[in-house]
Amino acid sequence: MKRFVLCMAVSTVVSLSGAALANQGVSIVSVNNQILDGPAHHGLVVKIAKIWDPNLTNFEVQIRPDTGGQLPPWSVYSTSFKPFDGETIVVPYRNGIMALKTDTKYCIKLRAIYASAITPWVESCGLTLNAGNVQAGDADADGIEDSSEYAIGTDPNNKDSDIDGMPDADEVKNGTDPNKALYANVIIETPSLNFGTGNYFGTYPTQHQYILIVNKGDNPAAIEDISVSSKHFKLGAYPKTLSHIPPQNALRLPISFLPELRGNHTATATVKIAYEAEPLPPVNLSGFGDQIPDCTMALSGTLDYGVMNSTSTELARRNIPISNAAEAGDDNEAAPLVFTVLTDNLGIVPGTRGLSVPPGKGIDLPVIIPHLTAGDYSGTLTVKTATCGEHIFEVKAEAK
Numbered sequence: 001m002k003r004f005v006l007c008m009a010v011s012t013v014v015s016l017s018g019a020a021l022a023n024q025g026v027s028i029v030s031v032n033n034q035i036l037d038g039p040a041h042h043g044l045v046v047k048i049a050k051i052w053d054p055n056l057t058n059f060e061v062q063i064r065p066d067t068g069g070q071l072p073p074w075s076v077y078s079t080s081f082k083p084f085d086g087e088t089i090v091v092p093y094r095n096g097i098m099a100l101k102t103d104t105k106y107c108i109k110l111r112a113i114y115a116s117a118i119t120p121w122v123e124s125c126g127l128t129l130n131a132g133n134v135q136a137g138d139a140d141a142d143g144i145e146d147s148s149e150y151a152i153g154t155d156p157n158n159k160d161s162d163i164d165g166m167p168d169a170d171e172v173k174n175g176t177d178p179n180k181a182l183y184a185n186v187i188i189e190t191p192s193l194n195f196g197t198g199n200y201f202g203t204y205p206t207q208h209q210y211i212l213i214v215n216k217g218d219n220p221a222a223i224e225d226i227s228v229s230s231k232h233f234k235l236g237a238y239p240k241t242l243s244h245i246p247p248q249n250a251l252r253l254p255i256s257f258l259p260e261l262r263g264n265h266t267a268t269a270t271v272k273i274a275y276e277a278e279p280l281p282p283v284n285l286s287g288f289g290d291q292i293p294d295c296t297m298a299l300s301g302t303l304d305y306g307v308m309n310s311t312s313t314e315l316a317r318r319n320i321p322i323s324n325a326a327e328a329g330d331d332n333e334a335a336p337l338v339f340t341v342l343t344d345n346l347g348i349v350p351g352t353r354g355l356s357v358p359p360g361k362g363i364d365l366p367v368i369i370p371h372l373t374a375g376d377y378s379g380t381l382t383v384k385t386a387t388c389g390e391h392i393f394e395v396k397a398e399a400k
Helices: 146-152 168-174
Strands: 028-035 042-048 056-065 075-081 088-092 106-114 122-127 186-188 192-198 208-215 221-228 233-235 249-257 263-273 283-289 300-308 316-324 337-343 354-357 362-369 379-385 390-399
Touching: 028 122, 042 106, 056 088, 075 088, 192 208, 192 249, 208 263, 221 233, 221 249, 233 263, 249 263, 249 283, 300 316, 300 362, 316 337, 316 354, 354 362, 362 390
Parallel strands: 192 283, 300 390
Antiparallel strands: 028 042, 042 088, 056 075, 056 106, 106 122, 186 208, 208 249, 221 263, 233 249, 263 283, 316 362, 337 354, 337 379, 379 390
16 A cells, blocks of 8 residues: 555544553544555545454544634544454545545544443544545546546546436536435335334333434435324424434434224324425334223213202212223233313312222212302313323303
8 A cells, every 4th residue: 555644733632551441442643644445545544542442343433624713513424434453444535425525624533432332532633635646537537537536525436426316527517516415315224113012101111112214315314294193103202303314324213102092003104304205115003002991981071050059058969970991801901090180160079089990890970069159160170081081071050
């Protein structure tokens, strides 16, 4: 390999001895330009203090232009550089994620990844690439000289470096970046999820999983919409907090199976990427609801007490029937039906504020209005359950 004179300013951070250390961090010794074998052609060779730990898995590398002023954000260059000797990291000028240009200064940062730990970042700035003595010519006959291709980071052996259907020369002419595809390339790597047995409270470990969405393109993928076709499957927080998947990155979209009814449940989760004509192929979801009561209750209604005599000592009473049809001995484990009762008028007195109806049983929930004084006792009464929803009853009552 032919070596070139170092053209950079190294700032070394985190100095560690060469002795074997548990989860040893990275210490940059030098960064050099070097001609590389194969299509990579040239790149940076980062020498670090020797890491002896056999648990070293890989290095993460990020790069950004060194503008000297307000620095742009770091760009992911690779998350899986494999160490072959624990002291050398080779960064080719192109790796399918981003391209380094010979006419630009860069900052590079890296960290070591172990089986159970991630070490702090260390960085070096003021780095420039040297492509060496490039012979005159245009290897891919795209109208851009090879030396110019290295200057702008494109591949001199490929007319369409970012493989987006538009030749490099056309992108340079049109002012678009020939190193970044004009579209995202998004795939879902979990086409189906089986959550197994689950209950409403999510106490089974298999009830909580994730959909893996990978952007293999060079442009960010904007998420336009994520939907699930059944209320028994619920999305996590990602749709509310993340709107883009960075290039060459993955999104783990949390999804939980929280069935509200017993038995088998199926659904689909659909992800729509902005600017794409069709949604991604749907993810098939399935699970089996267990430990869930079967409840019977009027979905709504009116409790009409009419006009009551305020001097009468007789209590005005109406009943709301509530039953739990889940019986012991079913294929599913039976569970009690738990509910609470709320009112917005203190003159409306439920027979109980909270109760549990055993499997296979039913009750008549009394709603009493003492009407000890004259007045309007109208209002609402709400019965709340975890698995059978919320039921609101209108109360009409007046005492004279």
